[in-house]
Amino acid sequence: MSVSLGLPRVRRAGPVPSGAPEGTGLTDRHGRRATDLRLSVIDKCNLRCTYCMPADGLPWLPSAQLMSPAEITRIVDVGVRRLGITELRLTGGEPLVRPDLEQIIAGVRKTHPHLPISMTTNGIGLTPRAAGLAAAGLDRINVSLDSLDAETFRALARRDRLGEVLAGAEAAAAAGLVPVKINAVLMRGVNDHEAPDLLGWALERGFALRFIEQMPLDADHGWTRQDMVTAAEIRHRLSTGYRLDPHPEARDGAPAQLWDVRPQHTTGHDPGTGTGDGAGTGDGAGDGVLGTVGIIASVTEPFCTDCKRTRITAEGRIRSCLFSHQEEDLLGLLRAGATDTELAQRWRAAMWAKPAAHGMDHPGLDSADYIQPQRSMSAIGG
Numbered sequence: 228m229s230v231s232l233g234l235p236r237v238r239r240a241g242p243v244p245s246g247a248p249e250g251t252g253l254t255d256r257h258g259r260r261a262t263d264l265r266l267s268v269i270d271k272c273n274l275r276c277t278y279c280m281p282a283d284g285l286p287w288l289p290s291a292q293l294m295s296p297a298e299i300t301r302i303v304d305v306g307v308r309r310l311g312i313t314e315l316r317l318t319g320g321e322p323l324v325r326p327d328l329e330q331i332i333a334g335v336r337k338t339h340p341h342l343p344i345s346m347t348t349n350g351i352g353l354t355p356r357a358a359g360l361a362a363a364g365l366d367r368i369n370v371s372l373d374s375l376d377a378e379t380f381r382a383l384a385r386r387d388r389l390g391e392v393l394a395g396a397e398a399a400a401a402a403g404l405v406p407v408k409i410n411a412v413l414m415r416g417v418n419d420h421e422a423p424d425l426l427g428w429a430l431e432r433g434f435a436l437r438f439i440e441q442m443p444l445d446a447d448h449g450w451t452r453q454d455m456v457t458a459a460e461i462r463h464r465l466s467t468g469y470r471l472d473p474h475p476e477a478r479d480g481a482p483a484q485l486w487d488v489r490p491q492h493t494t495g496h497d498p499g500t501g502t503g504d505g506a507g508t509g510d511g512a513g514d515g516v517l518g519t520v521g522i523i524a525s526v527t528e529p530f531c532t533d534c535k536r537t538r539i540t541a542e543g544r545i546r547s548c549l550f551s552h553q554e555e556d557l558l559g560l561l562r563a564g565a566t567d568t569e570l571a572q573r574w575r576a577a578m579w580a581k582p583a584a585h586g587m588d589h590p591g592l593d594s595a596d597y598i599q600p601q602r603s604m605s606a607i608g609g
């Protein structure tokens with residue numbers, strides 16, 4: 228039994244919405260400027276992660292509704308040349324499900340030789356394609372990995388594919404898709420105890436680990452604040468095995484708050500509670516930095532005021548925010564014969580209407596006054 232996508236309100240191709248200033252980048256009414264494009268190439272995924280979609284999957288988009296490689300290249304080109312996009316992340320669903328993924332990357336790379344291009348993947352099928360993706364022009368990769376235990380992985384992903392994910396991460400590193408970033412979602416009572424082990428595994432391999440708070444973007448709409456493992460809890464769990472100090476470089480709108488990881492001391496700073504001593508001193512024997520760890524706390528420590536992201540779904544719709552309830556149809560406008568100028572202005576208008584914040588950090592998050600987006604993460608594009 229499939230679950231409805233619950234598509235949000237979408238403005239179809241037609242008159243360009245007004246309000247956004249012409250001839251500028253992707254600015255909004257709150258003074259932010261979007262330069263980071265997250266573009267989904269497909270909504271389909273070959274895992275069934277419990278925090279994302281139902282066990283039976285979702286009704287996938289017909290291939291004719293997906294953006295073609297040429298359409299993706301043109302949309303990215305409009306974003307870069309006319310709107311100031313400086314970074315592209317390809318997402319899904321699972322991008323590797325598309326057999327023409329290398330063609331998509333090569334098309335964008337040919338048009339924009341110096342544009343940083345990264346991709347988020349679950350790693351299934353990555354091993355045989357990593358070198359080809361790098362040759363096509365992919366720069367870097369994020370691999371989703373929530374557990375190092377085969378049984379726990381199977382329970383979370385509803386698939387027995389842990390070995391393929393681990394091999395895929397290693398293949399990405401061997402292909403030069405570095406730094407390899409690892410994305411992990413901790414679920415209370417399921418894998419939250421693995422936080423220090425995941426960090427140790429990543430540090431040993433030179434991978435950059437990013438913990439992500441579970442967000443209310445599951446297709447089952449079963450998310451609750453009480454079940455979510457918060458950023459403070461994640462930091463506290465990590466402090467049992469490591470010492471975390473704030474990373475000195477500016478965050479600059481990045482989703483992840485970075486922490487320098489050092490060996491644990493008998494007395495030290497607990498970044499989960501903000502108490503203790505030894506924070507940021509960098510002194511003492513064996514106090515060298517082992518690496519960094521990031522925590523993306525969209526719910527409890529939101530970073531909306533510094534957001535630089537704009538999103539395009541797999542069917543070419545603009546979302547100003549991951550948690551938006553409204554989309555603008557860019558692909559329909561393109562297929563109707565719109566000029567690049569018209570496409571750019573439709574995009575500007577969508578971003579001009581971006582809300583100041585998503586509101587997830589308020590105490591009534593589970594109450595009726597907070598409305599979860601109807602579409603799940605896989606349908607939106609991470």
